[in-house]
Amino acid sequence: MKNQSTFTPKKSLRALGYVAFLMMTILAFNPVYGQSKTTLQNERTIKGVISNDDGPLESASIVLKGTKIGTSSNSKGEFIFPKPLKTGDVLLISYLGYETVEMKIKADTGFIRLRLSEDLLEFVGALNSDKPYKSKRSNK
Amino acid sequence: MRYLFLFIFAFQSNAQISDFGTVNFNEADKIALEYKNEKLNNLPELAYKLTANLDTDVERFRAIFMWVCGNIANDYRLFHKNMRKRQRYRDDSLKLKKWNDHFSKIVFKKLLKKNKTLCTGYAYLIKKLSVLANIDCEIVHGFARSSTTNVDRLDTPNHSWNAVKLNSKWYLCDPTWASGIPNLATSKFEFHYNNGFFLSNPKLFAVNHYPADKKWMLLLDEDKPSFKAFIEAPIIYGKAYTNLSVHKEPKKMHNIIQKNESIVFEFQLIKPVEAKDISLLIDNGKSSKKVHPELTSIKNKSLTVEYKFERMGFYDVHFLIGKDLISTYTFRVKG
Numbered sequence: 001m002k003n004q005s006t007f008t009p010k011k012s013l014r015a016l017g018y019v020a021f022l023m024m025t026i027l028a029f030n031p032v033y034g035q036s037k038t039t040l041q042n043e044r045t046i047k048g049v050i051s052n053d054d055g056p057l058e059s060a061s062i063v064l065k066g067t068k069i070g071t072s073s074n075s076k077g078e079f080i081f082p083k084p085l086k087t088g089d090v091l092l093i094s095y096l097g098y099e100t101v102e103m104k105i106k107a108d109t110g111f112i113r114l115r116l117s118e119d120l121l122e123f124v125g126a127l128n129s130d131k132p133y134k135s136k137r138s139n140k
Numbered sequence: 141m142r143y144l145f146l147f148i149f150a151f152q153s154n155a156q157i158s159d160f161g162t163v164n165f166n167e168a169d170k171i172a173l174e175y176k177n178e179k180l181n182n183l184p185e186l187a188y189k190l191t192a193n194l195d196t197d198v199e200r201f202r203a204i205f206m207w208v209c210g211n212i213a214n215d216y217r218l219f220h221k222n223m224r225k226r227q228r229y230r231d232d233s234l235k236l237k238k239w240n241d242h243f244s245k246i247v248f249k250k251l252l253k254k255n256k257t258l259c260t261g262y263a264y265l266i267k268k269l270s271v272l273a274n275i276d277c278e279i280v281h282g283f284a285r286s287s288t289t290n291v292d293r294l295d296t297p298n299h300s301w302n303a304v305k306l307n308s309k310w311y312l313c314d315p316t317w318a319s320g321i322p323n324l325a326t327s328k329f330e331f332h333y334n335n336g337f338f339l340s341n342p343k344l345f346a347v348n349h350y351p352a353d354k355k356w357m358l359l360l361d362e363d364k365p366s367f368k369a370f371i372e373a374p375i376i377y378g379k380a381y382t383n384l385s386v387h388k389e390p391k392k393m394h395n396i397i398q399k400n401e402s403i404v405f406e407f408q409l410i411k412p413v414e415a416k417d418i419s420l421l422i423d424n425g426k427s428s429k430k431v432h433p434e435l436t437s438i439k440n441k442s443l444t445v446e447y448k449f450e451r452m453g454f455y456d457v458h459f460l461i462g463k464d465l466i467s468t469y470t471f472r473v474k475g
Binding site: 092094123124 | 216226288296375421456458
């Protein structure tokens with residue numbers, strides 16, 4: 001009881017002051033600490049699996065937009081992105097003949113499951129030629 | 141407001157390579173060469189490599205265009221196979237669709253493994269790579285005429301090319317025809333870049349390209365030819381694109397005239413020529429002779445040539461500038 005009576009509001013304020021000073025000192029002398037911790041929390045390894053209508057898609061390319069950093073999917077359609085990614089990064093996922101998908105990494109993205117849809121095209125082609133035109137003539 | 145619209149449209153109608161007269165494409169062309177032999181298994185990476193070190197959209201597009209034209213071969217076997225099947229299934233939409241789906245898989249496989257394709261494949265790659273480089277680009281489907289396409293029997297689109305938006309203006313180009321042509325002796329494809337099909341003059345382009353959607357002519361309404369006029373137009377060759385900016389006269393491929401009647405050829409030129417460089421190769425079916433036309437006038441790159449046939453007959457007439465074959469017409473000369 002006696003001890004409690006000696007613990008006056010004035011003393012507790014002083015103690016709080018010491019703690020605050022200590023914390024401020026730590027933060028002041030190690031300013032990067034807080035920042036890098038949040039970045040580390042954001043950056044993570046992204047994995048995923050790419051498929052088409054027939055099943056897993058091998059050799060689909062996964063590239064970080066605006067760079068040439070990337071990887072491609074294995075025979076099971078799986079990939080592990082080689083660089084840790086943070087929220088807001090954009091991946092370009094593509095395969096020749098399929099629509100390219102832009103995928104934004106969201107706060108809760110960790111695993112990507114994506115089915116690519118085919119680019120619908122009707123293929124045609126006309127030849128150009130330097131062969132001089134020749135009229136068809138009936139033999140008179 | 142209406143005038144502003146008219147102005148924008150009139151401005152639009154002249155979209156061509158001369159708009160970029162001050163731009164030097166050396167750097168873009170060098171980058172396209174540097175990445176020769178790249179494969180198509182990673183288009184985002186290829187687009188990045190081709191464009192990341194260039195400053196303007198027109199240079200970025202140039203690098204993409206040059207890369208595609210210099211690395212993708214035209215597969216004539218694929219072309220002929222497709223034409224035969226499309227002809228066979230032309231009245232059976234179900235079978236045609238089935239063929240298209242099947243064919244599209246074959247085409248992409250061939251493109252991926254061998255860097256070979258046909259027109260739509262070229263246009264597809266140009267579009268994909270451009271969009272990855274944040275350049276607005278479209279595939280244009282339509283009709284195309286050359287000396288070897290059966291022009292009288294065109295009833296469905298037979299060709300694809302591109303429209304690209306640079307500095308808020310649309311431009312036309314034909315990557316397939318820019319990349320090369322068949323060797324005249326072997327009929328095999330040969331890379332032979334023709335810069336005339338890069339950001340071409342829409343007026344010249346319309347002589348042998350007719351888009352299924354007419355807005356892609358990029359011409360004022362009054363300048364848009366009818367489909368009939370397109371089918372009846374003369375044959376122009378690849379070299380027309382490196383010599384002419386506009387083909388004006390004669391407007392028709394097949395002409396009937398009187399003996400001693402003057403026929404007039406009128407073109408707008410890209411570069412000045414001399415009268416001695418102009419010749420006509422006239423073929424009467426048995427033999428051909430080269431003549432220098434009687435009257436040639438060249439003023440401000442505007443070329444007018446006149447010629448008179450003195451004898452009746454039926455003639456194929458080829459127009460040449462130097463050794464370049466520009467265009468072909470036929471004349472039935474009556475007495």
